[in-house]
Amino acid sequence: MLLEAGWMDGLMFWAMLALLIYVFAVNTISSLHKYYLAFHAIMLMWPLSQWILHTSDQMILRQIASYAGLISLLSLGPCWVLFARLFTKPLYPLSRGAMGLIAAPVLLFVPVIVLKPEWWFDLSALPVTSGQVGWLFGLYILAISFYFILATSDMLRVIRGASSSMQRQQIILLLIGIAIFACCTCFDLIYNVLLEGHVAKRYGITSLGVVLSDLFIIYVIQRYRVLDIVSIARREVVDTMTAGVVVVDGQDIVIDVNRGMHVFFPVRKGVLLPMKEILGLIPDSTEREEVWTQYYFSPYEHLDTEIHIMFQEDVKPSYVSLHISPIYDDNKRWVGRLLTFHDVTQLRVMVEQMNQKNTTLFERNLELIHIQQELQYANQKLQEMAITDPLTNCYNRRHLLEQMEEKVPTCVSSHQPFSIVLFDIDHFKTINDNYGHVVGDEVLSFVSNIVRKELHHSDIFARYGGEEFVIFMPGVNAQEAYSTAERLIDLIKSAMPTIASEAIMVTVSIGWVAYEGQELSLGDDVRSWILALLGEADRHMYEAKSNGRNGIRPRLAIEEEDKQVSLDAALPRHSALEASASREKR
Known part of the structure; x- marks a missing residue:
């Protein structure tokens, strides 16, 4: 008879134990798993207590099982509420105070169940077959009903306000599980307690409800991966941010x-x-x-x-x-x-510090740029001073020779013409003797300014030494060079600078040479060839001085009939240049 009465509860106990083993066999253990373990252990306690109650011959075991069953059934109420809140945590969280209030009825009923069993029903002949239900048992049933109503209301609220269909489906499945459990419990209460003696007993109904509700919980856990370690870890990550x-x-x-x-x-x-x-x-x-x-x-x-x-x-x-x-x-x-x-306070502070450093760096860069510009300007000035005559602002002899060494071979190799005009201020020593060297310097500057205005940007105008000046004109043929020389003769003579309220007559004597693009061999020593060329122009200049000054040598004759220009006297002869180069070397 005992085996007949307890086989259903025993079977449900082993089913609950198997489900517990299954859950923890396929999931990674975490804090959330521990919550489920406690809930499942409490659910497991009811079928175990009923199995012992109906199968054991020892009175003490049956009494302990009776106490444990009553406590576990009452504890399932707050467990369902807390577990429902676990699924609805984002919407309806519980504070620690609220959790304490929910657990308070269980804590109050436990000592009463253990210490005052006569307040519940007669336990003299367990299992209970003819005990009279006490008034406190009614409060017990009301407490359990309150828990399940509270859990159900929470779930219904979540179903109405869930933000996703997945959460809604989870809560609906849990609600079905708790409804099945509630129905089985009510049927067991009515059939086996209130109608006791009127109908035959049906054991294991509440245990069956526990197992069915747990199946729904496990389905939700597995289907929606509620206990998934990744989801839990993601939550932990968010919480630790x-x-x-x-x-x-x-x-x-x-x-x-x-x-x-x-x-x-x-x-x-x-x-x-x-x-x-x-x-x-x-x-x-x-x-x-x-x-x-x-x-x-x-x-x-x-x-x-x-x-x-x-x-x-x-x-x-x-x-x-x-x-x-x-x-x-x-x-x-x-x-x-x-x-x-x-x-972002620290970030803002770092950004402000970086901005200040950037501002300081920018200011220092500006200072460095300013210093660099000053150095560049100073280097430019030094370079100009190195190649410029300080009195007349013309190029000096060294720069003239460097430029001619670079440009003359290019003109000769490409058969492009070039001309050299060399002039000397007439009677310059007399001007220095009569007016002093200061006036002589002013005359040099005066003449160089007149000449500079008449030259092309490609011409190189240099002070060759003392009162002698040289104009190197690349790309200029003999006729153009002669025209320039004539124009300079007239401009300088007509200018007549006024010094100390006295007009001074200034004239120049010019000698010139021109290359017209004919075949010519410069040899290996280009500088010597250039010096010979300058020597040829210098010789022509002295010819002009010997012929009364204020003139040009050689003269360029243009016949009126055929307008042919006689350039023989102006063209540099190679043999003559070689002889001049030899004199320069001596």
């Missing part, structure tokens, strides 16, 4: 919040997020109005702004970056927002 993370629904009710958020604002789940106060911390009034408008009238847009928070009095406000993103459900419907708060 230094940034504050808040999830709100469409009415700004806080659905979820991580631990890092308490550094910025004391936000609790299930309360209204004070967005007006948060957005009021934006320092710029214009930006504050824009963000406020976008937040309430454009909920589908991403927002980025910065707020200032005073964590301590008499301390500069901290800079906090606020990012707001919309949240959509599986059907692409907008259901809420995700707000993240990042303390």
